[in-house]
Amino acid sequence: MIRKQTSHNQTDGDLLIEIRMLAPGELRRAAAILAHGMHDNPMHVKAFGTNPDFRQRRLLRFLDHLVAYVHSNGKVLGAYVHGELIGVLGMMEPGRCRPALIDSLRFASTIVASNPPAGVWRIHRWLAAWARNDPTDLHWHIGPLAVRSAYRRRGIGRRLMVRCCQHMDALAATAYLETDLEVNVAFYETLGFIVTKREFVLGVPNWFMSRSPSGVSDGSTCRGSCPGRTG
Numbered sequence: 001m002i003r004k005q006t007s008h009n010q011t012d013g014d015l016l017i018e019i020r021m022l023a024p025g026e027l028r029r030a031a032a033i034l035a036h037g038m039h040d041n042p043m044h045v046k047a048f049g050t051n052p053d054f055r056q057r058r059l060l061r062f063l064d065h066l067v068a069y070v071h072s073n074g075k076v077l078g079a080y081v082h083g084e085l086i087g088v089l090g091m092m093e094p095g096r097c098r099p100a101l102i103d104s105l106r107f108a109s110t111i112v113a114s115n116p117p118a119g120v121w122r123i124h125r126w127l128a129a130w131a132r133n134d135p136t137d138l139h140w141h142i143g144p145l146a147v148r149s150a151y152r153r154r155g156i157g158r159r160l161m162v163r164c165c166q167h168m169d170a171l172a173a174t175a176y177l178e179t180d181l182e183v184n185v186a187f188y189e190t191l192g193f194i195v196t197k198r199e200f201v202l203g204v205p206n207w208f209m210s211r212s213p214s215g216v217s218d219g220s221t222c223r224g225s226c227p228g229r230t231g
């Protein structure tokens with residue numbers, strides 16, 4: 001089981017990387033890493049505002065809540081270098097990406113309490129667009145994902161995603177994710193994800209991607225010639 005797994009890999013000079021499940025006491029730290037790492041993602045700039053300080057605070061409140069939800073309804077993986085948490089990946093179990101009413105209300109109250117009315121409206125439109133695109137078939141919902149900027153391009157994000165994909169293959173499960181950066185599309189494609197749809201949300205291009213177990217397409221998704229796809 002993934003819960004018991006840890007692994008080490010010497011990817012770059014003296015970097016000793018360990019991938020393991022986060023303990024409950026690490027969730028706030030994980031949210032802070034995600035908020036910092038995803039601070040400039042275009043969808044977050046659009047939803048949480050252009051002021052970097054306000055955006056950081058609002059995003060942190062949002063991710064605090066989201067990480068706790070993902071931890072209770074799936075798995076949160078951490079990447080550690082010399083024992084320090086430097087990367088985070090969430091994976092929500094099938095059916096859990098449509099929260100129960102009580103969870104939705106809690107989430108909504110967090111958003112309303114920490115954002116101005118126009119921001120609440122933008123966040124609502126963003127999350128509604130993502131919910132509308134959510135596959136009806138059973139799937140694990142992957143994300144959020146971020147690696148601390150000082151440790152990027154050293155294979156850590158890939159290690160987290162490979163662990164996730166190994167888990168999907170062991171369960172013969174479909175994985176699904178959204179991204180707002182074309183550079184990430186290419187990254188996920190190398191892991192067996194394919195673009196199923198591209199849509200502008202609040203004017204920001206979003207890619208919706210799916211991965212069949214072992215990276216084999218089930219034929220219901222399109223490859224390079226998806227309508228509207230630029231990448």
Ligand SMILES: CC(C)(COP(=O)(O)OP(=O)(O)OC[C@H]1O[C@@H](n2cnc3c(N)ncnc32)[C@H](O)[C@@H]1OP(=O)(O)O)[C@@H](O)C(=O)NCCC(=O)NCCS
Nearest residue numbers: 037038145146147152153154155156157158178179183187
């Ligand atoms: C996406 C992210 C987690 C990848 O983590 P990472 O540790 O840098 O990933 P890796 O070193 O394993 O690199 C993975 C691949 O991603 C691609 N990639 C990532 N960032 C890139 C960039 N700035 N420019 C070009 N390629 C990039 C490359 O294909 C890279 O492989 P390569 O280094 O062999 O060329 C990290 O860039 C990040 O935290 N980004 C900000 C938050 C975010 O966008 N999260 C994902 C939301 S869907």
